[in-house]
Amino acid sequence: MAAARFHGVDLDIRDYAAEPGEASPSPASLARWLTSQGVVAKGMRLRWRYLIRLQNTPPIVLMFKDGSAGLMVGANPEKGIVWLRDPMGGEGDTPVPVDELRLSQVWTGDVLLVRRRLNESEADARFDLLWFAKMALREKKLLRDIAFASMVLSVLQIFPALIVMQVLDRVVNYHSMATLISLTSFVIILTFYEILLSYARRELSLILSTRLDSRISLHAFNRLLALPLEFYEREQTGQVLGRFMAVFRVRDFLTGQLMSTMLDLFTLVVVLPILFILSATLAWMTIAAAGCIGLIVVLFLPILTRTMGRQVKAEMNRNSTLYETVAGIRTVKTLALEPTRREEWDEKTADVVRWKLASGRMSNWPQTLVMPFDAFINRGVILVGAYLVLTNASDMQAGALAGFMMLGGRVAAPLVGLAKLLEAVNEVTVSLGEAGAVLNQPTETKALTTGMRPQIKGALSFMDVNFSYPGSSTKALNGVSFEIPPGTMLGLVGRSGSGKSTVTRLLQGVSRSYTGYLRLDGVDLREINLTHLRRSFGVVLQDNFLFRGTVMQNITAGRPGLTIDDAIRAARLAGAEEFIERMPAGYDTFIEEGSTNISGGQRQRLAIARAVISDPKLMILDEATSALDPESEALVNANLQRIGKGRTMVIVSHRLSSLVDCHQIAVMDKGKLVDIAPHHVLLERCEIYRTLWLQQNRHMNSSGPSEAAGQLSEGE
Incomplete structure (x- = not known):
């Protein structure tokens, strides 16, 4: 530090x-x-x-x-x-x-x-081909060794063709056994070194691929974690996952086809001059045919890009339907929505098939048009060469023609591969664009890694705070101002859409595009390090997510270094100790996906234990008890006084009975703060609070003053 x-x-x-x-x-x-x-x-x-x-x-x-x-x-x-x-x-x-x-x-x-960090790093740069290239160039030593091995292998590949020439022109024509023995010894030595170098290059390429794979995966996932919550709230989860997975198609291209094609180009650089020495005419024919293949691919590239882009989007839409169905399978089953989801899946599949067929037909045209040129390189060149030998149009002999065919195939393969590489770049460009639509979004990286780290005590101050959600013309918060000292238990009440949860979002730093001043212990909230801020809070929501793992792992999720004693203390504070001890394996009991093996009340109490284990000085409970049964709610409410001792608590609840012991209760309405006072004061002077209280307690004879009841009946 x-x-x-x-x-x-x-x-x-x-x-x-x-x-x-x-x-x-x-x-x-x-x-x-x-x-x-x-x-x-x-x-x-x-x-x-x-x-x-x-x-x-x-x-x-x-x-x-x-x-x-x-x-x-x-x-x-x-x-x-x-x-x-x-x-x-x-x-x-x-x-x-x-x-x-x-x-x-x-x-x-x-x-x-x-x-x-003085400049933009890989973690902050845009995800594009330049980013991938810079990442690959970091492995300079490996790239140097691979390039050296490839160059030597390219040189070694010249010798088999030269040996064939010697065998045909000298051994066969002159029946020279001594020459054959010498060539055999040379071939054995050459083959040994070629096998050794090939193994070394494959090993180095594998190491390079795995390093790039791990680095790309780590950076991409870190970027995903750095995206703000607002992004995930407005984007469809299936779309986000589909676009994120597109980055791995780019990775496969870089570590697969692109690398193999680049390595083959070394052969082209070394062997091409030899071809011109053997026969300039045949060499130019080979290059011209490969050039025609590349030209055809380039001409079809724009229309293939558009078609493949629509296919990728159709596949992502189908994946979104799959994700939503699996994630909401309980709702699908309980409401018998299988026919509806099946119909939607069929429509999305039909769309995928339609564009996949269109893309396949479009790519079939260039593949068909390049076949004559490919056939000429593999078969036609030998016919032309034979004609040149028979007509004595050049000094080429039979051995030289055989050697040219062997080397010509090695030259044609990189040229054809380079042309086909352009076709693969088309798919990669589409995938890169889709991945960039997620990974190039503005992140919270700067807020998470910079800013002040003050000691949190829990004093809150709102001064003329205004906030609107993106795309909304109305203010979610409109001139909200109040102030509470440390250790205050603050309740937030109001009708749906009054701005209660928006206040908690701003406190957690989820949204920072507000105007006015929001201070924590006198420090502007936007100046505080976001990681420090969130780790200083304990947050319990209405529907809390528990990860697959043990009870112990879920309670200590925010602080992996804490011990079982810390977990027991937090569970006791949250009222969860009694049911944890009744579980088959206690704190080692495994919680299934979706928390299907525990009740809603147990899940909420585990979430409270997870929130209090780090002893936060400020806790936020946003409708934390609204989904509980009366017994569980009563148990949690009974623990609130004990949990809130020595810390500031902000409690959002529709049930006013759970807030009567709060030091202050803020009444919200249409984004404005109507009043803030203790429960008994609000009953006397705040009409909105009194109305909400009487609505929830009308079954009780002593629910409120008769005058208030009369006012309520008149209002009705």
Whole structure:
């Protein structure tokens, strides 16, 4: 943290989660965490003679054998000492001089280099072909070795043709056994080196492909996680998934067809001059035929792009229907919607088949038109060559013709492959556009990795806050102003659409395009690091999602490093301990997908335990009890006073009976704050609150003052 603070980046060690099985943080895991927090970090192993030379550098983290670390802030090669400072101490602490002998007793040899991200990195750049190219060029050493192996293999491929020429022209014509033995020995040696180099190139290509595959997958998924919640709320989930998966078609193209074609081009560079030496006429014919193939592909490229683009969109629409059906299968079954969903699936499938057929027919035309040129390269050239030999139109002999045919096939294959590569680029361009429609959306990366990290106490202040949802002409919040001190239990009530949940969205940083001032402990909410803000909150929604995994894993989902004791404490606070202990495996009980093996009340209490485990100073409960049965709701409400002790709580609820103990209750109506006061005060002076209270408690004789009941009956 001290090294990052030197570069102007403030970090919270509580955000760090150790890798499984790590007794102490490793340079690799620390580097990954720091990179995710907006700085550039790299772990490496250094020797003393290199460490001592690092003068006038930013602070360097040295990893110690006991799991701790030191901060190297200077070095003096002449005196043979480095200056260390305690990273947990203050910046004004005096550094301690340490020599090689003393340092070797505690230092593991590992260092962590940290610097600020100065320019746009791969994680922030647009997803396009240039991004993929830059990523591939990072593997310079592998690319160099693959290029060298390919060049040598291309040179070696010349010799079989030359050997055939010698066999036909010298061995067969002159019956030379000595020449045959010499050529046989040469072929054996040549074959050995060719096999060895081919294996090495395949191994290097495999390593390069897997590295690119992993890096592309990691960056794409990280970009997906960095997209704001507003994007997912307005986009269809099936469409998002379909477009995201398109990035893997681009990956397959880069690590497959493109790489193999580029490697084959080395053969073209080496072998083509030999062809012109053997026969310039046949060489020009081969190139002309391959050029015609490329021209045909280029001419058909625009119309193929349009047709294939519509096919991809049709497939994504069908995938969306599939996703919605599977995700909502409970509703489909309970309402007997199978015929409706089947009809929609049939329509989407028909659309896919229609465009797939159109795309296949369109691509069939260039494939048919290139066949004569392809046949000429493979069969026609030998006929022309034979004619040239018979008519003595050139100095070519039978052996040279056989050698040309062997080399000509190797030259034609890369040229034809290059032409067909253009056709594949068409599909990749469409896939890249679809992936970019998701991955190039504005992200929360800057808000997640930069900003202040103040200590949260829970004081909230709204000052003339206005907010409208994208595409809406009405304000969801209209001049909302109120202020509450830390430790306040605030209830939010109002009719549907009054702006209650919008207030909680702004508090969580889901939407930041509001006007006015929203402050947390006196700090503007937009100036606070978004990750720090959200981890400082505990949020419980009406319908909480539990992941597949154990009860323990779900409770500690936000803090993987916490122990079973922390989980038990949180479960006890949420009133979940009693039913967890009755489960077959207790905290190790596995929760199925969709939480089908636990009740709604149990799911809500597990969600509350997950929210309170990090001891947040501010909690938000947005309709957290509206879906519960009366018994479960009563149990959760009974725990609210205990949960809210020492922390600010914002509770959104339609059921006013669960808010009567709140210190303050804010009444919302059409985006405006109508009134804010305790329950008994609102009953006296706020007509909207009094009306809502009487509507919910009309079955009780003592539900409210008779005067209020009279007013209600008059209003009705």
